[in-house]
Amino acid sequence: MGKKAKIALLLLVVGLIVFVYFAYRYLTFIKEFATTDAMFVKSNKITNVSFKRVGGKIIKLYFTEGDTVKKGDLLAEIDPTDYIVKLEGITKKIESLEKKKEQLDIQIDRISKELIIKKQSAQKNVEYIGKEIKSIKFNIAEIETNIKQLTRDYNRYKTLYEQKAVSKRSFEDIETNLQGLKQKKKSLESKLEGLIKQKDIANNNIKIIEEGFKQIEELKKMRESLIKQIEAAKQEKKDTKNLIEYCKLYAPFDGVIGKKYVEVGTVINSGFPIYSIVDTKDLYIEVLLEETKMKGVKIGSPATFRVDAYPDIEFKGEVESIYPASAATYALVPRDISAGEFTKVAQRIPVKIKITEGDLSFLKVGMGGEIRIKRIY
DSSP, X not given: OOHHHHHHHHHHHHHHHHHHXXXXXXXXXXXXXXXXEEEEEEESOEEEEEOSSOOEEEEEEOOOTTOEEXXXXXXXXXXXXXXXXXXXXXXXXXXXXXXXXXHHXXXXXXXXXXXXXXXHHHHHHHHHHHHHHHHHHHHHHHHHHHHHHHHHHXXXXXXXXXXXXXXXXXXXXXXXXXXXXXXXXXHHHHHHHHHXXXXXXXHHHHHHHHHHHHHHHHHHHHHHHHHHHHHHHHHHHHHHHHHHXXXXXXXXXXXXXXEEOOOTTOEEOTTOEEEEEEOTTSEEEEEEEEGGGOTTOOTTOEEEEEETTEEEEEEXXXXXXXXXXXXXXXXXXXXXXXXXXXXXXXXXEEEEEEEEESOGGGOOTTOEEEEEEEOOO
């Protein structure tokens, strides 16, 4: 064997050894780690903030993209003029309703007192007339008894007078007394009739007064209606004050303005996004790992990654959760295979990585890079 042949054979053997070594290292590596470049920096808190329940013209914007904000910072304002005018109208309405209620209270109190006095007076009048009627009836009954007695005396004296047994004067005295009693009875009966009419009138007055109390009940119903209107107006006033407050937009948490969607002067509806805010302290890595690489990837598996923007900086983390379905399952437009057309592709399973080491100030939401996850068997 020539010298050249020996050298060529030696190089072949060395090359084969090197190939086997690196092949072994690669196979050992892919057995130990799951790797992919389908990784993205994300935030647990990234939200579009908007005005709640109110819309209108933007009059102030206090921040722009890239600005840092603190929870409670005033971000933007819309023109509250319409709501302020509405509040003024509601306030005047409440004042008017309360004035009406006050006047109605005075009216109810005045009429109630008047009716009570009138009823008490009428009841006393009925009671007095009743006593008078009772007294007259007693007097009439007494007179009727006397008339019966005098009538008997009159008949007896008449017989005696005709027989010349008594004097004419004695007979005439009896007759005069009898006529006097009858006249007195007639007078009392006339007075009794008048008192009975007066009592009927007094009782009717009581009924009229009691109808007045029904009017009080109607006034009280009007008062209750006013109270309900006042309460409703106060609730509307409170709600309008809230709407005025809602014309100011505040930051819901600490973060960075990722996007500004509007400019001063823009007219927006309620719910239209004004800013997008990102919490840069609550970042995580989302990995779309091929289903063929999922073996050994478990919750708690350690991981290391680098982002394309800073390839020399290494970050560490661990698997926090593994989604129960592939990324395609969550697509807004799912793949349609009902027609029978089907091309098999490796599905990707979303894996959430918790960042445990590294300077988060280098990371921005949306950055990509490469990651390797240690398999656990």
